[in-house]
Amino acid sequence: MKRSLILVAALVLTSLQLMTAQPGSAAAGGDAVVVVKTLTIGTGNLQGMTTVMCPAGMRATGGGAAPAPPESLTVDLYRVFYSAPVDATGTASATDAGDLPRGWQVTVANYGSQPQGFKAFVICSANSDAVLASAQPGGTGTLSVAVPCPAGSRAIGGGVGKISDDLIPGNTVPGALYQTGPVDATLGFAETQNGDVAIGWRTVVESTSAYGDRFFAVCSARSDGVVRAVSYTLPMVDNAAGGAAVACPAGRRALSGGQGTDGAHDPQDRVALMGPFTSPADLNAVASGRVARGWSAYGQTSSAQVRTNRVFAICASDTVIAPKTPPxxxxxxxxxxxxxxxxxxxxxxxxxxxxxxxxxxxxxxxxxxxxxxxxxxxxxxxxxxxxxxxxxxxxxxxxxxxxxxxxxx
Missing domain, CATH: 2.60.40.10 (Immunoglobulins)
Structure with missing residues (x-):
């Protein structure tokens, strides 16, 4: 079957109510911390879904999921199918442009030989002005969708979620998540470099009509978050996996992250896992309340070509608005x-x-x-x-x- 590649730029200026920076205010998101929820998925190519909500009053900037501890990080055992923000309802169907992100919903799969525990992550900030931009282009096949933030704001997170709240049967494989990450004005992963301000979030999926796809960018007018990226190369072999971690500079914390491909789209691209950790040992230590200092992502190898992937993090200053105390x-x-x-x-x-x-x-x-x-x-x-x-x-x-x-x- 021939695969179509569609690039959609979803301008949502009229539907967003963005906060402007207040004089002397600190960078939004500088207080962000990780919130973790665990789930276990059995053997037999099973998948599962969970939603992690931020504490009351906090907004979500990013999220992901990873096996903890993993059976292997060099064998193709895991998948992330959906990773997206949700509003206060915690449901995919109700979350759309202009909503405040209050949590993160992920769907992951275990192809390993034993039941696997996963950690699902959301990064939450009390002083963030984050608001959602979205696109829902429709159609099936390979979709490459770049959701830009309105002028004067930047992308600090994003992803793709279902458009319904139907539970995916445990042994059903939904459409693949190939790539998801921040992009600069070029809308290309390869062109998006360290220090760039992300103007949007691009996601590439294999879309199916069963559950649909809604694409998101998490946008902020006050954040000083910028892109950090590192590349890694996957060999031309079948059923293997690899990945890398990108660290934020000293004094900055990760608000979100993702993974993209430097070259042309490969139908064997897969996001295997991603989250706010910088090593397998670090993954095991990640717990609620922790500050994320970087981002890791792993992908599946291709039997057709050597491929170079890029792991992204959005890193923001460790600054918070000090509580105001009367004299x-x-x-x-x-x-x-x-x-x-x-x-x-x-x-x-x-x-x-x-x-x-x-x-x-x-x-x-x-x-x-x-x-x-x-x-x-x-x-x-x-x-x-x-x-x-x-x-x-x-x-x-x-x-x-x-x-x-x-x-x-």
């Missing part, structure tokens, strides 16, 4: 001159402070806070009991426990 307030002096019916107060902020508010309450009368400065003086005070309040205000907000001083005239 405290301290009264440094209080001088009450009863004979002259006067009171004077000096005070200072504890922490970042931009201004103060004061109020003076006599007895049980109501009073409102008003702007003031240290050295605040009250004159012509009548006889009675008073309570002075002062609170500092800063970038972190207003002191919720004002400093107080009681006195009598």
């Amino acid at each position: 405290g307030t301290k009264i440094t002096s209080a001088k009450v001159r009863r004979a002259k019916h006067q009171a004077r107060f000096t005070f200072r902020g504890l922490g970042a402070t931009t201004r103060f508010q004061c109020k003076l309450v006599k007895g049980n009368r109501a009073a409102a806070f008003k702007a003031c400065a240290s050295g605040k003086t009250y004159k012509h005070l009548g006889r009675g009991k008073y309570k002075f309040y002062v609170r500092a205000i800063g970038p972190g907000g207003t002191d919720r426990t004002p400093a107080t001083y009681r006195f009598r005239i």
Whole structure:
């Protein structure tokens, strides 16, 4: 059967609501950590699916799956069929352009001789502005789909998922996932180099009508994530596998990753496994809450040619927006001159402070806070009991426990 190669550029500018960078804000995704879920798949060419959700309030930037521990990484034993973001519903059918990515859904297969445990991964960030772009071109056969992010944003993740929530029978082989990874303006894997800003996410699949395919890019307007890539060569043999790992530079963490082919598409391309680890030993150690420092991917060899693959990671700075804490307030002096019916107060902020508010309450009368400065003086005070309040205000907000001083005239 002749295979058709289709390149689809899905522009979704009108459907996305992108956040703009705030002055002085840190790079989105700089707090990203891995969340892990395990599943076990039996023998006999079986496949299984699972969905890993981010904790409440966090957004997904990338994901994948890998056998842990693997029976072998040099024999063709494993497949990743689907790897894609999902929205808060956790379902493929409800996830589309403009949604916020809240988790990751993967479908994997075990062709090994024994039951195999897998780790499914999602990378989650609390300060990410990630939002989804998508394409659903339709058709069957070999589809190569590049989903670009809107102008002013960059791709920090992506993949392909089903368009339905139908469970794939355990002994059924869905369409193959050949390649998936970030691309620069050329839309080519070979042309996408270290330090490039990814403008989209390209995925190559063998599409079937049974489950359909929806292609995604995870887009961010505030991330400083850039591409890191490393190549590895697979020999011309049958039923073997190989792979490589790419590490993020010091001070940067992986938000996602993937694998593409340097040359022309080969129908024996297969993504065997991929995830946020840098060695087999590192894979065994990956647990929820860990910072990903790189990405690994493995592929199947071809019996027709020597092939060079590229493993990609999107690496972002280890910067987070520090929690904003209101300042405290301290009264440094209080001088009450009863004979002259006067009171004077000096005070200072504890922490970042931009201004103060004061109020003076006599007895049980109501009073409102008003702007003031240290050295605040009250004159012509009548006889009675008073309570002075002062609170500092800063970038972190207003002191919720004002400093107080009681006195009598």
